[in-house]
Amino acid sequence: MPYKPQIEPGKTDYKPDVQITSLGEKIGDAAVPADFPAHILRFRNGRWDQSVGLQRLSDEQWLAHFGKFDPLPDNLAPPLALRYHGHQFRTYNPEIGDGRGFLFAQLRDQEDRLMDLGTKGSGTTPWSRAGDGRLTLKGGVREILATEMLEALGVNTSKTFSLVETGEKLMRGDEPSPTRSAVMTRLSHGHIRIGTFQRIAYEKNEALMHQLVGYCLEQYYGGAQTEHPATELFAKVTQQVARLAGSYMTAGFVHGVLNTDNINISGESFDYGPWRFTPYWEPGFTAAYFDHESLYCFARQPEALHWNLAQFASALRLIADSNPLVATLESFPKAYGTAFTEHFCWRLGVRSEGFERDRDLVVAAEKGLAAKTIEIDRFFHNWGRMEDIAKPDDDMSEFAEFRALVACRQRERMPVSDYWQRPDPCSMHIDEVESIWSAIADDDNWRPLDDKISQIRDMGHALRNG
Structure with missing residues (x-):
């Protein structure tokens, strides 16, 4: 069966539907949002706010709900820090749970799916242990970049819904400190984890x-x-x-x-x-x-x-x-x-022909890619542009088997989008991530982030529609 990307956001009315409370008190604990000294809106997801009926909120209303966490109408009040256990690097830990976030709201999307709005960096909870319950602004920016890129590449991912800078200075051991603080809200199809079941089994x-x-x-x-x-x-x-x-x-x-x-x-x-x-x-x-x-x-x-x-x-x-x-x-x-194999064929833009034939094609591509003569994104971009998978002065013989197999495959997508006319692929490697953050940290310049989001969404459109 050919791969199908996740649904696209559409418009709907606000439809609160708090289902989590049906599980009783042992699923989570009441949490109190932090009282932040500042609320500066840095990111608002204008693609996905309409999918849950919140597109009409003014920026002021947005900050009230996603910076101060005033409850949404007929929704959770107070929010819930969910309980769970988990294996962390394969060591079982029964002392964890939502330590810097909570489930803020539940509502229906345009497909009538139950969606969660959950937070990260919204303050301490009963499960914070020694943590401060905060999120660095850099961590929030990185989550925007990850979710936007993965969504464009057809990965089923949560969506970064909102990022609000909160005016605190945080101390962290793995980045220059003090560093700026933020609170993030994500939109996802549920926050129930394998660790949620592990906790319940632990308690029998x-x-x-x-x-x-x-x-x-x-x-x-x-x-x-x-x-x-x-x-x-x-x-x-x-x-x-x-x-x-x-x-x-x-x-x-x-x-x-x-x-x-x-x-x-x-x-x-x-x-x-x-x-x-x-x-x-x-x-x-x-x-x-x-x-x-x-x-x-x-x-x-x-x-x-x-x-x-x-x-x-x-x-x-x-x-x-x-x-x-x-x-x-x-x-x-x-x-x-x-x-x-199905997802690989989808990114190539060729028709899936069943596991056996797809496997041969993908194994041939993997063999070529393993030689590390071409980056992954460049490989897919060149093929999407209908270019030979080769560099000047190098016939890249490691892709000979792939070329022979792919030449017989029917295309599902033709390169009609402007994205395919660009000479370089849209990538998301660590040097660019650090460059985007440096512009914000050094000059409060958000343009590189905005530009990158636009480029990523253009790629996503091209991968879905040609």
Whole structure:
């Protein structure tokens, strides 16, 4: 089945629908938003605000809701810091939860999906431990860049909805300090994580586990279709996580922190910290400086996500039989392979012809890319421009097999967008990320960020429509 990108934002009316409270008091704890000394609107997502009926808010109203966190009408009051556990670099931690964020609102989008507005940097919560509950402005800018780029590249990702600078000076050990502060709001299709189920299994709360399984099936997957909802949910989540893994690889993206508390039950990527895009097809490329064993390096991401699903299965054993869970877990490699090849063909703009034929094409492309004679984005851009995958004075024989196979494939997309007329691809490598931030940090110059967002969205339009 050919890959289909995620839905595009459309217009709808504001439709609050607070479903999370149906899970009772043990799903989260009341949180109090921080009282910030300043509220400066730095980013407002003009594509996605209309999808949840908030496009008519004035900037003043926007800051009241997404800087001061005045409740939206008929929505959560107070917000909830969600409870969860998680394996962090494969070490189980029962002392975590929403430590610098909370679930602020739930509402329906234009597809009638239940959407969450969640925060990052909104102050301390019962789960902050020794943290200050804050977010650096640089962290917020980096999350904008990550979510915009991934959305354009067809990855199922949360959307950075709002970024407000808050006027505090933060001390951080991994960047020059003091540094500027911000609060961010993300729009996502749910904030329930594998770690949410792990906490409930840890507490042996069978009733809540049944309730949460039903909630996730109803809100993210259209309701239960069988008499075994826990195994049904696991099968659906496994398929979505396989799609996520495949899209990460095609995008050349390295999340950096694929812990179980960072894996969403909807299969949607979110929570971006030390992320990077690898310029070349480099299996060992690692994003997080603290990932000393390269556990979450580029090539090991499918393995990491598979391991996380095993922890999900282990949690579900509280209410489900092991055999069907194991069978589904064993289906992940094939599901991932199919998702990867389909997404690869989509980015190439050629028609998917089934796993076997797609696999041959993708393996040939990987062999060429592994030689590191051409960057990943340049490879896809040259093909999208209908150019030969070659450089002047170099026939790049490592792509000979790929050329022969791709010559027989039918195009799904023709290069009609202005994006394809540009000589260089739209990339997002670390040097450019740092340059965009430097313009803000040194001169309060937001133009490079605005320009980059525009370029990314142009690429996204070209990849969807030609």
